[in-house]
Amino acid sequence: MTAIVEGRDLTRAFPMPAGPVTALRDVSIAISPGEYVAIAGPSGCGKSTLLHLLGCVDAPTSGSLVFEGRDVARLTERERSRIRLTRIGFVFQRFFLLPMLSAWENVELPQAEIGINPADRRMRTRELLDYVGLSDRGHHRPSQLSGGEMQRVAIARALANRPALLLADEPTGELDEDTGEQVADLFDRVHADGTAIVVVTHNPVLAVRSGRRLAMKRGTVVSS
Amino acid sequence: MTSRALAWRALTANPARALLAVAGVAVIGALLFDMLLLSGGLLVSFRDLLDTAGYDVRVVATDGLPVLRVPIPHATALAGDLSRLPEVQEVAVFRMDRVVMRVPGRRPDGVTLISVSEGAERHTWRITRGENLSTAGYTLERQRLVVSERLATVLNLTPGSILRVRPTMTGVASAIPEVEFNVVGVAEFEFAMADELTAATTRDGFEQVRAGAAPGEDEADAVLVASQAALGSEAAARAISRLRPNLRAYSNEQVVAQFNQNGFAYFRQISFVLSSITLGFAFLLVATLLTVSVNQRLSEMAALRALGFSRRRIAATLLWESAWLVGVGGLLALPLGGLLALELDRILRGMPGLPERLHFFVFEPRAIMQYITLLIVTGVGAAAYPVWVAARLPIAATLRREVVS
Numbered sequence: 042m043t044a045i046v047e048g049r050d051l052t053r054a055f056p057m058p059a060g061p062v063t064a065l066r067d068v069s070i071a072i073s074p075g076e077y078v079a080i081a082g083p084s085g086c087g088k089s090t091l092l093h094l095l096g097c098v099d100a101p102t103s104g105s106l107v108f109e110g111r112d113v114a115r116l117t118e119r120e121r122s123r124i125r126l127t128r129i130g131f132v133f134q135r136f137f138l139l140p141m142l143s144a145w146e147n148v149e150l151p152q153a154e155i156g157i158n159p160a161d162r163r164m165r166t167r168e169l170l171d172y173v174g175l176s177d178r179g180h181h182r183p184s185q186l187s188g189g190e191m192q193r194v195a196i197a198r199a200l201a202n203r204p205a206l207l208l209a210d211e212p213t214g215e216l217d218e219d220t221g222e223q224v225a226d227l228f229d230r231v232h233a234d235g236t237a238i239v240v241v242t243h244n245p246v247l248a249v250r251s252g253r254r255l256a257m258k259r260g261t262v263v264s265s
Numbered sequence: 266m267t268s269r270a271l272a273w274r275a276l277t278a279n280p281a282r283a284l285l286a287v288a289g290v291a292v293i294g295a296l297l298f299d300m301l302l303l304s305g306g307l308l309v310s311f312r313d314l315l316d317t318a319g320y321d322v323r324v325v326a327t328d329g330l331p332v333l334r335v336p337i338p339h340a341t342a343l344a345g346d347l348s349r350l351p352e353v354q355e356v357a358v359f360r361m362d363r364v365v366m367r368v369p370g371r372r373p374d375g376v377t378l379i380s381v382s383e384g385a386e387r388h389t390w391r392i393t394r395g396e397n398l399s400t401a402g403y404t405l406e407r408q409r410l411v412v413s414e415r416l417a418t419v420l421n422l423t424p425g426s427i428l429r430v431r432p433t434m435t436g437v438a439s440a441i442p443e444v445e446f447n448v449v450g451v452a453e454f455e456f457a458m459a460d461e462l463t464a465a466t467t468r469d470g471f472e473q474v475r476a477g478a479a480p481g482e483d484e485a486d487a488v489l490v491a492s493q494a495a496l497g498s499e500a501a502a503r504a505i506s507r508l509r510p511n512l513r514a515y516s517n518e519q520v521v522a523q524f525n526q527n528g529f530a531y532f533r534q535i536s537f538v539l540s541s542i543t544l545g546f547a548f549l550l551v552a553t554l555l556t557v558s559v560n561q562r563l564s565e566m567a568a569l570r571a572l573g574f575s576r577r578r579i580a581a582t583l584l585w586e587s588a589w590l591v592g593v594g595g596l597l598a599l600p601l602g603g604l605l606a607l608e609l610d611r612i613l614r615g616m617p618g619l620p621e622r623l624h625f626f627v628f629e630p631r632a633i634m635q636y637i638t639l640l641i642v643t644g645v646g647a648a649a650y651p652v653w654v655a656a657r658l659p660i661a662a663t664l665r666r667e668v669v670s
Contacts, residue, residue, distance in 0.1 A: 089665060098571045099661035119575060126573025135667060137568030141278035146266065151572055153266050198572070210664075 043110065044071040045128075045206050045237055046095050051104035053090050064090040066260040067104070072206060077232045078239045079248040082257035088241040089210050091257070095239060096129050096208045097121045109205070126155055130199030130236075132209035136191040138183040144170065144194045145179035151201040169197040173227060189220030196227055200236070207231060209240040213247055225250055268578060272585030275558075282554070283590070289550045290594025291601055294640065297543040298602030299609065299626060301635050304536035306627035308521065308529055314622055315517045317455055319388035320357065320489035321498035324505055324514045337512065340485035344382070346508060347490060352501040355491040357385035360471050360484070363433040366464070367443070368420050375433060376416060376462045380471035385489065386411075388455070390465060395424030395450030398467050408470035410446040413463040417451045424450055430474050444473050459614055459621045490514075532625070544643055551590055551647035555583060559651040566655050567663035576656040583655055587648035595640045603628075 053065040065087040072078060072095065080088045093099040094106060097113055106113040108124055116124070125131070138147045148169050152162045170176045173193035183191050192212060199207055209228070213221035225247045232238050242248050256264040266274075276283040315321075324347070326335040337343060340358045348356045360380040367374075381389050383399050390411060398409050410430075412422050420428065429443040446466065457463045466474075475482060492501035498516035505514035515523070525533075559566070566579055606626035613625045 090661070093661035093664070096571065098664075122570070122573050122575045124573075125571060129573070131568070131571045133568060133571075133664065135564070137565055139274075139565060139569075141274040142266075150266055154574060154578065202573075 044073050044107075046106065046108045047071040048091075048094060048101070048106045049104055051091070051094055051101045051106065053087075053094060053099065054102045064260055065094070065101070068260075068262055069104075070095070070255070070262070072237055072239055074205060074237055075232070075235050076237045077228075077250070077252045078237075078255060079251035079253070080239065080241045080255045080257060081243065081248050082263075086257040087260040088257055090260075092208050092210050092239060092241050095206075096131060097124055126151060127202050128205050130202075130204035130207040132192070132195050132199050132207065132212045134211035134214040136183070136188075136195045136215075138191055138194055138198070140183050143180045143182055144175060144186065144190075144197075147183070147194055148197045148201055151198060155202055165201065166197075169200055170194075172200075172230075173197045187220070188216050189223055192216060192220075192224050193227060196224070196231070200231065205237060207236050207238045209238065209242075211241055211243065213242065213244045218246075222246060268581035269585045269588075272582050272589055275562075275582070276586055276589055279558075282558075286550065286554045286590045287594040287597065290547060290591055291597035293543050293547045293550065294595045294598025294636075295602035295605055297540055297547070297639065298598055298632070298636050299606045300536045300540040300543060301632040301639075302602075302606050302626040302628065304533055304540070305629060305632065307532055307623070307625050308525055309627045309629060310622075310624040311524055311529075312517065312521050313627075314456070314620060315520060317388070317622075318489065320355070320385075320491050321517045322490035322492055322501045322505065322514055323517075323520065324488040324490060324509075324512050325486075326512060336482075336484035336486055337488060339483055340488065341483050343485070343488060343509065343512075347488065347505060350501070350504050350508065352493055352496045352504040353490055354493045355384075357382040357489040358468070358485040359385075359487045359489055360468070361486045362471070362475060364430050364464075364474060365433055366416075366420065366428050366430050366462075368422070368426065368428045371420060374416075374419060374462060376430075376464050378430065378471065378474065379463065379465045380468050381465070381489075382468070386465065390452035390454045392450045392452045395448070397450055397452075398465065407445045407447040408466055408473055409449045410470065411450045411452045411465045412448055413454050413457055413461075414451055415457075416462040416464055417448075419462060422448050422451070424448055432474055444470070446470065455622060456620050458618055460617045492516075540639075544639060547591070547640075547643045548647050551587055551644065552650055554590070555587055555648055555651040556654070558586070559583065559655050563655075563658060563663050564667035567658055567660045567667070570658065570660045571664065579655045580652045583652045584645065584648050587644045591640050591644035591647070595636075599636075 049069050051065055051068045052063065054061040054063040068091060080091065082088050090099070094101055097108060100114065109128065113121065142150065145166055148166045149162050152165060167176065170179050173196055175190060175193055178186060178190060186194065213224050216224060221244055228238055228240065228247070229250055240247060240251065248254055255262050326337045344356045344358050347353050358381070362378050364376055364378045366376045386398060392411070393414065398411055407427065416422065422428065426448040428446055428448065430446055431441050431443040454463045490501055490505065492498045498518065502514040502516045502519065505512070569579065610624055610626040614623065
């Protein structure tokens, strides 16, 4: 089966005043359709850096990245934006919902961005809010939602354009245990519905539900 | 959701900040609008005043201020010569002098007495009470006088009042005999100064007053000429200069151009400097607010970029935020600036020695167009830096920084 995204010998170094710091060193990884991968490891080991590379929001210093058969290095900024908008969903630790928009509008926003017509947007948004169990909170602003509810809205937003790959960076990092478990349940459902997931987490509850676990240390994958 | 709507929601999410910004832009915009009105207002008003007179060429003896000019001799013959020029339609002889007017039981007052050729008075004053000098069938033993509203108030004059007039002899005690006048009307004078008492009489009346000081004179302070419409004022001025090279003939355009180069240059410079300063303030205000706003929302913008929102979309949203602030503030600035202009105009028009009908702040469509253009340039310019910051945002680094912080 062709991988959705495949990285070969990915290295990412950040220039620093005291000299470059290598956050990721010669990592090779492939994510297949429908796969559920958890990446774990201590802080600063390069998990988020790898996730950002897989999500096309950052470029490797060396190595190659191919997304659905296209060499990401050869894509324009606009084409990478388009891939992120249509093929990838992002879930962040701190949710990053737009505070001035309601939950409904936050979910609707990525759909509007690719030009889905209003009637279809409404249908999809209703479906997604129902999917994450927040159909009655659509008109609430993020400030009126709990952390778990905000993260569920963020997941609905990430799924809005039916991505092939959902990337989540510490999605339970800001949540208590029970709420984290609800989010983990939601990821299970998303995975069961056929979306590939890569989740960076310290949360063993979340990691244990994945089909493949990668352990990272000092910028490299130490076990798989 | 469009960029415009998203920008509006972002602004209204912080209503206090948005209101303060709009208020700031409104105040600055009002000042800018007023400076633009001032930059051309006096010139437009001056031009309008000249055109109102109905004469488009002025003939004088020498250059310089009216009070320092030498009178034109043999005015009657000159008027006749000019009226025969094919470029000329109508000629009026204008006389002006300072006189003292006295009514029984009141202190004498200094008044500007003018005289224009018969028929020209319709361009020079407008009767509000009583009758005009040339009213047919109005016969009086005394010379006729039309007085300004202000003079009528000061000397308590009404049509039918009698007063005595003698010329003012600067620096000497005058024993010149007084001439008795009968007030036939009260009028608004087109060129009257705000602080000036004005009266007009017939040529006979004027010469009778002047006879005591300069018997037998036939002078004019200026000769006013209306050109043939088909040939234009420039042609008339050239023809007059050819006919009488010793005199100066100026079309209204030339008078306005001279005024623009000399007296008006100060207002233009002041207006330019103050406009630039107000634009600078508007730019700094909007640029600062947007930059602060963008810096507070860096992670939000990085997340949007990570979700696939293009740089163009982020830039458009910020430009719209700037447009909303500048647009709403700029719209509110118009009535505010209008009121401010009225008040400033009232104050400036109180300056002595200015025609009462002259305005400093004159509304023109050109000023509105300039105002809108400058606001658009300011809005776009002010958004440029925050747009650049947001568009160049390193997505991964910003998200990482947010998590670490």
